[in-house]
């Protein structure tokens with residue numbers, strides 16, 4: 375083959391001659407732009423290939439990096455879901471503990487005789503039936519959505535519990551003060567020789583109403599305040615002999631008669647169980663004993679119904 379460069383008037387051409395050893399020579403006329411185009415095309419193709427190759431490599435690297443990232447995110451996701459599940463279980467545990475506290479509060483209220491004027495119905499979360507709920511319906515995707523509302527509810531429950539405890543503490547304090555004041559302690563050791571109610575008159579004929587309790591023991595036996603309060607009378611008073619009267623508040627008064635010696639003064643604050651007098655035989659008495667009366671809003675009541683350790 376041989377290329378012969380020929381020139382024409384209007385454009386440039388190549389002549390491609392094919393010279394076989396035997397027969398005729400074949401001549402092809404080719405325009406000069408054809409090889410130029412060919413070379414141009416080859417360059418473009420090569421550059422495109424190189425560009426594509428490098429782009430592919432870059433993309434592949436990016437893809438691999440993304441895959442790694444995805445694996446990492448997935449592992450975090452699994453960990454977080456497990457954490458959410460644990461959180462949910464802990465939430466239930468806290469709710470159960472709150473329930474226990476609530477039950478104890480109720481128990482305390484019952485013990486001290488406080489009644490709920492309004493029974494608050496708490497907002498019950500469906501999950502409050504216990505851990506089993508999670509085991510049966512552990513759809514993690516749902517956990518994510520409800521965990522925040524559950525914690526919110528728990529926070530509210532804790533606030534309520536705190537308020538209830540504050541109120542309960544105040545109520546208990548009030549009740550304790552009342553119980554401390556209430557004259558419910560046996561005021562002296564000894565034998566009950568006469569109870570509250572009608573009895574044969576020890577001084578004469580017929581029956582009389584005995585407004586208190588007679589406890590008989592040796593003269594000088596300690597007489598104790600049946601409840602905390604303030605001494606409102608300490609002195610001699612007719613048939614009661616040497617008598618002490620204590621006002622306890624809440625409508626209660628207690629009276630201790632026939633004493634040999636008085637150990638407290640009017641206006642003095644006495645504590646439940648504090649020694650206030652010595653047993654004697656003063657006033658209208660047939661022998662050393664304590665005549666003990668409890669008055670509720672001025673009316674003598676049966677000490678048996680007020681005293682806790684009555685025997």
Ligand SMILES: [Zn+2]
Nearest residue numbers: 586587588665
């Ligand atoms: Zn009496």
